[in-house]
Amino acid sequence: MSNPSVDSLAVKTLSYAYGNKAALKDIDFSIGPGECTILLGPNGAGKSTLFSLITHLYNSRDGQILINGWDIKKQSCAALAHLGVVFQQTTLDMDLSVLQNLHYHASLHGMTRRQATARIQEELERQGMLERQNEKVRQLNGGHRRRVEIARALLHKPSLLLLDEPTVGLDVSSRKGIVEHVHALCENDNLSVLWATHLIDEIHPSDQLIVLHQGAIKAQGSVSEVCNGRSADDISQTFQQLTQAKAS
């Protein structure tokens, strides 16, 4: 669970390169408990690379990432215990049932059978997926798979939830449902969220915003802070202005 005096996520002077090609340059930001931060950037901006570094799938020599105060490089197990992730691509096992997928995840987080069963029931109920728990994932549609993935990411009660373009390929109502649900989690459960997207309509007025373009942060702050002082009418135009400008 989150510690109110510590940022759920702190990224400090983080850089990363593929060979000679810089993917991220001096990234600096933090997310406080209960904050929903939208990481907005066009395709190729470096969002997925940043997610891979936060989840420790990649390792960077430059900079630091702290999850709930734990350094991802030095205390990776403690840091990852506070993290829930929904990747862009479905990472469920198609041949297993919803229940089997969730039990597998619970065991990786060291939950006993009894704890896991209770948490699975709770999360599936919250997602409206309880009656589908015995179905094979292959039989579910995209929206339902996403709901299962969100339930799975929350099973171990993380303090930080990462979502990497979770609504890609979903219909309008599924998208809306997921956006509302995640925002409700921030408000009601004090969950911190980092949501990567390139879709403007997924942003709520209360969200924090980070605009990433060509591996660098172009703007960050609340929605109004990012828009203020620019000759743009709304966030959509601001985003266009920021991402059309050449990287310095």
Next chain:
Amino acid sequence: MRLGHGVIALKGIIKRELWRFLRQRERFIAALVRPLVWLFVFAAGFRSTLGIAIIPPYETYILYEVYIAAGLIGMIQLFNGMQSSLSMVYDREMGSMKTLLISPLPRWFLLMGKLLAGTSVSILQAYVFLLIAWFYDIQAPLLGYVTLFPALVLAGLMLGALGMLLSSFIKQLENFAGVMNFVIFPMFFMSTALYPLWKIKESSELLHTLASYNPFSQAVELIRFALYGQFNSYAFVYTLAAFIVFMAVAVWGYNPSKGMMVKKGGGPR
């Protein structure tokens, strides 16, 4: 890492592998059909042309089918190791490998868990094969079926670690055909699975040398001796050493600062 957490996670990883295996009935059948075809067709055909002298652990003249049985158990484990490696490449492409790697457990532990899970599946396959072979009159001493178990664990771990090592270096699923041609077949045919070393020596010194250094040969010999209640210390040490080397390289291959995901896009600076 808490011990309790490790045990729960390990059970979870093994259980998932068994669920997957049992759900994929074609895989279960294919894994059995392959060695059975070799036993019923290949071995039967070669019975008259290949005479086997009395060599340890056998105490009498044996039929070729009896000799080849240990090699076919090795084959089951070799193919299972490669199948696990293939599914790891697939999992990586499909993303489900990520869910394992972002668990709050040390990377070496997660890979070891995956390896133990794959080995459990191969042991299950091996015993089903032996049960069918029993009715084909290939019968080892009853105690042999017990002493075989630890040998299957070590051989399965070694061959699984080899598969894992390969999976950390294979970038795409399509490249897996190359592994079949350049790893599985040479390993299988240049080994003692189908013919004893002295027989290979009669044909070619080079092949004999390659076969004797082939870790798969040693795994097969470990299995062969264990099935007859005997312990082949040389094969044990050789297989154990090969396992340690393969596992160390596989863990290195999955290291995030060097690892498999970095290679897909480049490397850290």
